[in-house]
Amino acid sequence: xxxxxxxxxxxxxxxxxxxxxxxxxxxxxxxxxxxxxxxxxxxxxxxxxxxxxxxxxxxxxxxxxxxxxxxxxxxxxxxxxxxxxxxxxxxxxxx
Amino acid sequence: xxxxxxxxxxxxxxxxxxxxxxxxxxxxxxxxxxxxxxxxxxxxxxxxxxxxxxxxxxxxxxxxxxxxxxxxxxxxxxxxxxxxxxxxxxxxxxxxxxxxxxxxxxxxxxxxxxxxxxxxxxxxxxxxxxxxxxxxxxxxxxxxxxxxxxxxxxxxxxxxxxxxxxxxxxxxxxxxxxxxxxxxxxxxxxxxxxxxxxxxxxxxxxxxxxxxxxxxxxxxxxxxxxxxxxxxxxxxxxxxxxxxxxxxxxxxxxxxxxxxxxxxxxxxxxxxxxxxxxxxxxxxxxxxxxxxxx
Numbered sequence: 056x057x058x059x060x061x062x063x064x065x066x067x068x069x070x071x072x073x074x075x076x077x078x079x080x081x082x083x084x085x086x087x088x089x090x091x092x093x094x095x096x097x098x099x100x101x102x103x104x105x106x107x108x109x110x111x112x113x114x115x116x117x118x119x120x121x122x123x124x125x126x127x128x129x130x131x132x133x134x135x136x137x138x139x140x141x142x143x144x145x146x147x148x149x150x
Numbered sequence: 151x152x153x154x155x156x157x158x159x160x161x162x163x164x165x166x167x168x169x170x171x172x173x174x175x176x177x178x179x180x181x182x183x184x185x186x187x188x189x190x191x192x193x194x195x196x197x198x199x200x201x202x203x204x205x206x207x208x209x210x211x212x213x214x215x216x217x218x219x220x221x222x223x224x225x226x227x228x229x230x231x232x233x234x235x236x237x238x239x240x241x242x243x244x245x246x247x248x249x250x251x252x253x254x255x256x257x258x259x260x261x262x263x264x265x266x267x268x269x270x271x272x273x274x275x276x277x278x279x280x281x282x283x284x285x286x287x288x289x290x291x292x293x294x295x296x297x298x299x300x301x302x303x304x305x306x307x308x309x310x311x312x313x314x315x316x317x318x319x320x321x322x323x324x325x326x327x328x329x330x331x332x333x334x335x336x337x338x339x340x341x342x343x344x345x346x347x348x349x350x351x352x353x354x355x356x357x358x359x360x361x362x363x364x365x366x367x368x369x370x371x372x373x374x375x376x377x378x379x380x381x382x383x384x385x386x387x388x389x390x391x392x393x394x395x396x397x398x399x400x401x402x403x404x405x406x407x408x409x410x411x412x413x414x415x416x417x418x419x420x421x422x423x424x425x426x427x428x429x430x431x432x433x434x435x436x437x438x439x440x441x442x443x444x
């Protein structure tokens with residue numbers, strides 16, 4: 056079962072294969088906050104819905120390597136299933 | 151000046167598991183440094199620090215209170231405290247007046263709660279964490295114990311003096327002078343200096359120190375139990391014996407101290423067990439945070 060935040064994160068990640076946590080916050084247009092995004096991403100990684108790697112390319116700002124997140128095959132399937140169930144459960148007048 | 155986020159990152163390190171640090175706090179720190187370095191105005195840099203401090207706090211709460219075993223540990227602490235407070239009040243119903251007017255027992259609840267907070271929170275720790283305690287669950291129960299200490303202090307300062315006096319007057323239908331049991335902590339402190347006779351001052355001192363020890367008890371017991379539970383051979387049995395011994399001592403210490411004893415002896419009698427628990431709990435905790443699972 057996906058929470059609404061997890062579904063949104065998966066949706067954003069599927070749209071563009073790899074993203075930083077901060078990019079996801081910006082792309083969500085206010086739906087995600089910095090305080091919840093890292094915890095949710097960590098939980099999704101533990102569930103196997105997404106995977107992450109440290110960005111090896113040198114940072115232009117010389118800071119710490121940032122983490123890039125990508126959906127796994129299982130994550131894509133779960134999102135697809137979740138979307139079809141959500142569509143099925145949506146009342147007819149809202150479709 | 152240190153790099154932004156360094157202090158908060160170091161603060162989270164003893165609390166979080168290594169995998170949480172890698173998945174949550176490392177990402178938080180890297181994004182903070184990235185945004186900070188790309189900000190062109192000082193006002194924006196300050197704003198970024200504020201936003202990321204709030205994000206750190208929210209992330210830590212999310213990590214702590216959603217970790218495995220934490221809701222169970224906190225629920226046991228709260229449940230243990232409520233159950234103990236009720237158990238403390240039940241014997242009062244043996245009194246004929248209270249049996250006729252059960253609403254009077256409500257006035258005893260704040261005092262019962264002040265005494266029950268340390269016992270309840272300790273019992274909660276004992277029966278919830280066990281050997282499966284994680285770093286997050288240990289931190290959460292210590293935070294709850296700290297809140298219990300603050301609540302005990304608030305009850306003893308502002309609530310129980312008023313309700314105790316109301317109970318006595320409702321029970322007897324007379325206006326009564328307040329005794330030591332109906333004084334707040336600050337009033338007791340003043341009594342230790344102002345009372346006309348040395349014996350009265352000493353009795354006030356004993357009462358005050360006993361209450362201060364009761365305030366420190368939830369934190370001292372919890373810190374100690376968090377270490378004992380994971381290490382002792384029979385953790386629950388040894389923890390239960392320790393809690394029982396501590397409470398028997400708390401009740402018995404009044405008879406050890408006489409009104410004409412000097413203040414240092416009184417302090418030693420009241421504080422020695424609590425300080426021993428605190429010192430042992432704090433030093434052992436420092437060893438345990440380096441455990442693989444702790």
